[in-house]
Amino acid sequence: MSKKFTVTPWKVEGDIDYNRLIKEFGTEPLTDELLARLRRNAGGELHHFLRRKIFFSHRDLKWLLDEYEKGNKFYLYTGRGPSGNTHIGHLIPWIFTKWLQDRFDAELWFQLTDDEKFLFNEKLTMEETNRMAYENALDIIALGFRQGKTFIFSDLDYSKTLYRQALKVAKKLTVSTAKAVFGFKDSDNVGEVFFTSVQSVPAFLPSVLKGRNVPCLIPYAIDQDAHFRVTRDITPKLGYYKPAAIHCRFLPPLTGPGGKMSASVAETAVYTTDPPETVERKIRKYAFSGGRDTISEHRKKGGNPDVDVSYQWLTFFEENDEKLKKIHDDYVSGALLTGELKQILIDKLTAFLKRHQENREKARKVLDRFVLKD
Amino acid sequence: MSKKFTVTPWKVEGDIDYNRLIKEFGTEPLTDELLARLRRNAGGELHHFLRRKIFFSHRDLKWLLDEYEKGNKFYLYTGRGPSGNTHIGHLIPWIFTKWLQDRFDAELWFQLTDDEKFLFNEKLTMEETNRMAYENALDIIALGFRQGKTFIFSDLDYSKTLYRQALKVAKKLTVSTAKAVFGFKDSDNVGEVFFTSVQSVPAFLPSVLKGRNVPCLIPYAIDQDAHFRVTRDITPKLGYYKPAAIHCRFLPPLTGPGGKMSASVAETAVYTTDPPETVERKIRKYAFSGGRDTISEHRKKGGNPDVDVSYQWLTFFEENDEKLKKIHDDYVSGALLTGELKQILIDKLTAFLKRHQENREKARKVLDRFVLKD
Numbered sequence: 001m002s003k004k005f006t007v008t009p010w011k012v013e014g015d016i017d018y019n020r021l022i023k024e025f026g027t028e029p030l031t032d033e034l035l036a037r038l039r040r041n042a043g044g045e046l047h048h049f050l051r052r053k054i055f056f057s058h059r060d061l062k063w064l065l066d067e068y069e070k071g072n073k074f075y076l077y078t079g080r081g082p083s084g085n086t087h088i089g090h091l092i093p094w095i096f097t098k099w100l101q102d103r104f105d106a107e108l109w110f111q112l113t114d115d116e117k118f119l120f121n122e123k124l125t126m127e128e129t130n131r132m133a134y135e136n137a138l139d140i141i142a143l144g145f146r147q148g149k150t151f152i153f154s155d156l157d158y159s160k161t162l163y164r165q166a167l168k169v170a171k172k173l174t175v176s177t178a179k180a181v182f183g184f185k186d187s188d189n190v191g192e193v194f195f196t197s198v199q200s201v202p203a204f205l206p207s208v209l210k211g212r213n214v215p216c217l218i219p220y221a222i223d224q225d226a227h228f229r230v231t232r233d234i235t236p237k238l239g240y241y242k243p244a245a246i247h248c249r250f251l252p253p254l255t256g257p258g259g260k261m262s263a264s265v266a267e268t269a270v271y272t273t274d275p276p277e278t279v280e281r282k283i284r285k286y287a288f289s290g291g292r293d294t295i296s297e298h299r300k301k302g303g304n305p306d307v308d309v310s311y312q313w314l315t316f317f318e319e320n321d322e323k324l325k326k327i328h329d330d331y332v333s334g335a336l337l338t339g340e341l342k343q344i345l346i347d348k349l350t351a352f353l354k355r356h357q358e359n360r361e362k363a364r365k366v367l368d369r370f371v372l373k374d
Numbered sequence: 375m376s377k378k379f380t381v382t383p384w385k386v387e388g389d390i391d392y393n394r395l396i397k398e399f400g401t402e403p404l405t406d407e408l409l410a411r412l413r414r415n416a417g418g419e420l421h422h423f424l425r426r427k428i429f430f431s432h433r434d435l436k437w438l439l440d441e442y443e444k445g446n447k448f449y450l451y452t453g454r455g456p457s458g459n460t461h462i463g464h465l466i467p468w469i470f471t472k473w474l475q476d477r478f479d480a481e482l483w484f485q486l487t488d489d490e491k492f493l494f495n496e497k498l499t500m501e502e503t504n505r506m507a508y509e510n511a512l513d514i515i516a517l518g519f520r521q522g523k524t525f526i527f528s529d530l531d532y533s534k535t536l537y538r539q540a541l542k543v544a545k546k547l548t549v550s551t552a553k554a555v556f557g558f559k560d561s562d563n564v565g566e567v568f569f570t571s572v573q574s575v576p577a578f579l580p581s582v583l584k585g586r587n588v589p590c591l592i593p594y595a596i597d598q599d600a601h602f603r604v605t606r607d608i609t610p611k612l613g614y615y616k617p618a619a620i621h622c623r624f625l626p627p628l629t630g631p632g633g634k635m636s637a638s639v640a641e642t643a644v645y646t647t648d649p650p651e652t653v654e655r656k657i658r659k660y661a662f663s664g665g666r667d668t669i670s671e672h673r674k675k676g677g678n679p680d681v682d683v684s685y686q687w688l689t690f691f692e693e694n695d696e697k698l699k700k701i702h703d704d705y706v707s708g709a710l711l712t713g714e715l716k717q718i719l720i721d722k723l724t725a726f727l728k729r730h731q732e733n734r735e736k737a738r739k740v741l742d743r744f745v746l747k748d
Binding site for chain 1 (some may be wrong): 492
């Protein structure tokens, strides 16, 4: 019996079977062979998200590396739907994207879909999603993306450029395909049905602007795949490459190992602007534990890191494989108690967020140098 | 048995029963009482399009005049889908709009839907519709609209402003309503289903930009009514007035009294750029005649002006009621032959087009002063 789970651009629920997603979405697993090739091209090292298969799936990465090895460099495209504050789950694909930018000397085109969040969220105004877009942009810049190679844009403020290209996509996309891919109904609004056209644009816009076909790699959490299946179907019809893709798992919510961290359910998420005491309180209070009911039972039988959210988060935030292995083994053996494991995570995360928050404040001063408007 | 005819934004066919359209579309007939009130407010005169009920139907014109009489002035909004050269049928609502601008000291917001024509026409590129938009704009300016009170914009080149507002409309419009109003199917593209949102925007954009609610009057040929039924449904939900509307009949195609002149069927249309010899040739060759088969029969029984396209065109282009009545009566009596009637039209139309073409060339120099871009 297969467990039930849902993974769409607007809903992620249940205990996700990532291998089944590869089959259902028709993507390719990231094989060891491909990882070895990535390592070679990346200067001999692999990001821990790759070593640990947090990025686990791809489309056309072989082709992208073929092109790269021929000297045909790619650019990166990823994005964010600015419906609220950034939480640390959002950072996962961006942290990896930063690594790709550095290792492959790649431009990043970063889309803030403030139009989408307005269309899909009954309560949000356009002013709110647009303001949130630039708040979110601070988190992007804080991660260290390179000025002059990183172009961040809000759909609303870059719409003169985007609308023209989105129409080209829209003309090739029937309502019936949009319904099949996204599950839209006739009771949905016409903007929702149109929107994926806008999300497709950055997958070929640099080619339009540079006047030559440039390969594109899109790192994203797997829930956005529906959009890019549409994109990959349409870009060749417009004379551009299909974008390659690389997909990551979700950082699990604090409250349990299933689903996706939600920015709208505060106890499941740690925001990038949370002060240390809030981070500590949330982890202590909500982080789902794989430990035993009593200390003595835990010492005897050990904990279960596979369901323990603190441990799972450390697989994202503790870069050192040996340290992580020791934590794992100590937890399994019972040497490490839940409270101690939580403390390791708290120390790691508050240190990360302290740096991030400093960088985020500095980012305000340089925001304009990263932002494209028309 | 009712005759068959079709009137939609994309197709006009058959022998149109305008009274039935009033009922089917749910508009109001332009009554003599309302015309008298219009005359009073227009400085004591009525345009011959009103005297002859070429403009025959309206929505909320009483309300608009109530507001006007209270000192709450309205602006005008009309537009053009730039799929090809302007023909003289397109000029009809614009000539009337010019009269309204002069008599009511009203701003005109003129939309060129180059996005629509790209989306709905398989063969047209965006570059073509955009270029054609500005060619069509020359015809608008040539009619004498006032600089500083007339704002012409291409959807593509003004899209940063329009897209934002169109999203507000889109969020209130379901796919199901769009299907019901326009007859869209799931095999249509997502841009087509979205587009009416863009055509709604100028019905409230000046209110957005001025920061206060301004009444709007939209003069248009009745085939566009579906769009503005949607607009009128949605603007109050966004906090703006429902636009008022005033509707005209179609200038019949040269080849027969039914349907609408088509820019894509050259023999049915006279273009604003046609030289006099072309106009003469088209009228002589194609203008459907209400005359008799032989001169002697015509002299005896007379012609039928109701189906005679030359006469019908003169009801649009001969402003003088007495002259028109004499032509009518002479044709009915048989005193005026078809060839003579055609000559009257040829003289009238070539004189009109000579002036228009001169003004159209002068318009190139001032185009920029009329055009809004963002």
